[in-house]
Amino acid sequence: MTETHLRELEDFLSESQILKDEKSLEFYGQDWVRLYKINPSLIVFPQNAEDVLQLVKWARKHKIALVPSGGRTGLSGAAIASQQEVVVSFEKMNQLIEWNPAEETLTVEAGCITKEVQKWALERGFFFPVSFAAEGSSQIGGNVATNAGGVHVIQYGSTRNWVRGLEVVTGKGEVLQLGRHLIKDSTGYNFLHLFIGSEGTLGFITKVTLAVTSQPTSLSVFLLGVSKLSDLIEIYSRFKKSIPLHAFEMMTDLALDYVQKTGKTLPLSTKSPYYVLMEIEEAYQEKALLIFEKLMEEGKITDGTLSQSAEQAQEIWALRENISESIAGHKPYKNDIAVRISKLPEFLSQVDSLLKKEYPEYKVVWFGHIGDGNLHINILKPENVKEDEFIKDCERVNQLLFSKIQEFGGTISAEHGVGLLKKPYLHYTKSEEEINYMREIKKIFDPDGIMNPGKIFNAEKSV
């Protein structure tokens, strides 16, 4: 970054829109992945799409790499700046632009906090169903850029399902209006879906139009104890067959052990190796209880409780939502994998054996969205193992785990994205041909390679 570059930047950004002190560089230069050296050159804060457009034009001119930064809650390192990039933070673009009651859509700036969007929907008598542990600080732009999933995908789908329009600034320096609030449009290639999940590598999202839906009627939450991993899918299928499930979350006993250490209590009288949090509409409660009793008789469910109030439901949810936070101190190495549902029973059993064999001395915390075929596997760093040694070992096991995923036709990232962390493993999920098509597409939208370069894949095929 030369003085000239900086001066040109100051031509269109005010002083308060540029930060370069050490603390800010460190703070804004990373997401939740703590494995990389943080080294941005500047942090800038656009206030509107025009600022973003000017930034891209400036960056193109000087071949300066830009890294988009939302709530920095990403788990794949997609928002890490380690190569003197300029970090573009969207936190000043946090306004609700329009509520359209006829279309039941909210149009918001990219930097709006997810929880805030949920609140805006509720205040208008509606429901925005994308929900996950980090929603209190994650931003909508980031949710769209990674196609965020969460706990309600089983009922409502991922972020992708709720996007009706996007305003993006491409790496070429053009503003595109994608989707344009239309329910139907059959005029050529769908760029809306191409940008969703592209992790800021094609362009930056400046505005998002989100559909909302009617509020679910009162929900009931079950917490179930399960003794065998192999029974999980059967339990899921039995409930799923007759009841619309709003959530079906698996947690291991070890996961809940860590959560209990933070002061939460397990509302069950016995301990089980596995637990399931199941959320359903209250109207289906009786039906669910009948299935529950049958599964208890068969020994597939060993214990269970049902929320009797909204508070109790929240207490059960807190067990699930606090897992990540409760293990954060143990520097977990995270994997976020998925296979198709029908292959999940066999996959679970093989992964269980693999992890027991390869990590005999590490604690492994599992939890996951069973109904989506999606598992989160967190390897905790033992205190006496050095960080680099630990990571090396996790990366060794990655190869084995990802080979297994490849064999099962699954994915190395179900909802966290690829970013930097999973980049070396992309070929386990995507074919060489697909990765090459991605490279070529990036060149079209970002001819100078300035938009979040080095994320998802490298610009050039390695030889």
Added chain:
Amino acid sequence: MTETHLRELEDFLSESQILKDEKSLEFYGQDWVRLYKINPSLIVFPQNAEDVLQLVKWARKHKIALVPSGGRTGLSGAAIASQQEVVVSFEKMNQLIEWNPAEETLTVEAGCITKEVQKWALERGFFFPVSFAAEGSSQIGGNVATNAGGVHVIQYGSTRNWVRGLEVVTGKGEVLQLGRHLIKDSTGYNFLHLFIGSEGTLGFITKVTLAVTSQPTSLSVFLLGVSKLSDLIEIYSRFKKSIPLHAFEMMTDLALDYVQKTGKTLPLSTKSPYYVLMEIEEAYQEKALLIFEKLMEEGKITDGTLSQSAEQAQEIWALRENISESIAGHKPYKNDIAVRISKLPEFLSQVDSLLKKEYPEYKVVWFGHIGDGNLHINILKPENVKEDEFIKDCERVNQLLFSKIQEFGGTISAEHGVGLLKKPYLHYTKSEEEINYMREIKKIFDPDGIMNPGKIFNAEKSV
């Protein structure tokens, strides 16, 4: 097509997989658009993806253009072969490959008839919701290639929503497995959605995995008489607010006049300028009747009937479904446009004036999916007007109509696609930048320009 080319083709296709007689060329060389000279060189019938792959490799080698051909029910000319192209018919690829009960998906070959897929779902206790008048002959591959809409979009979304996986052969001659049955996959750019709606210009679809859903409970069908165009949206909103609508179809009196000429009877005692077919779950019938009575009192609805049996429901549906057929003899010039819902009232009124002013002597048959913001406008050719004169006049009005659409931020094709028919008007809906990005993307997947060339846009920007 030289003898050598043909001989090479016969190396991997049997005699019965190649047709070149005049009748077949005419039959397979077109879709439902009757405005182009039909002139294919050959019709070929691959039996599997390997045949398609060999065809693409052969076409690349000799720079021969290929046109994909499904049920040939398209309304935009995307399956027209008028330039000596080789037509690739998928009708021999019509097998159900897999029913996966755990995932509730059907995997089928691209040439399966839409209605057959609906039947396969029903036989397994499920429901495939994509439904439209041409479903008895349209093929799934074509539905995906145009992201077909239909009468249930309001409740279930377009074809796009139901695709869990695609096998495609790109114009580069590579087989890609997209989506791969995964509910969640966050590893790079989404090519599944890029291929959906790409009208065979990037590659040909050989296999489709479709999600199905639970069968709707008993449905009731209302037929409502409406006196003013401006009341339509209000009526829609009032019902929509309290009742999940499975269909909400508008038809003009003229549309139903033509249908009645085919022998169908209108089950209402009075005539109205506009009619609405509304489909809801029986459970909501009482609620709907209350809203209906209120709207009658307000004079917004002038007449109405409710189906008392499945047969009666079918009879009402037949009124809607037979519109296109009943006017087919009048060589209708079709437009399939949409705007965002909130702009529909103002748009309807302006389009109504425009059509009355510009087509004083032509009969204009309107119908549409009000809940999707989508209108079908059919201009009928008067017997005494010559065809080319008629088309010229329709194209003159297109400019005015599409300018209006552009002003309202709408689309020139909601569900039919662009093909050849709407190609000259694409710029009314998509920006020059977007069209250029489309051109560049086509070059990546189809470097030799052999996959349905000249459809959607021309390969080179015209000067």
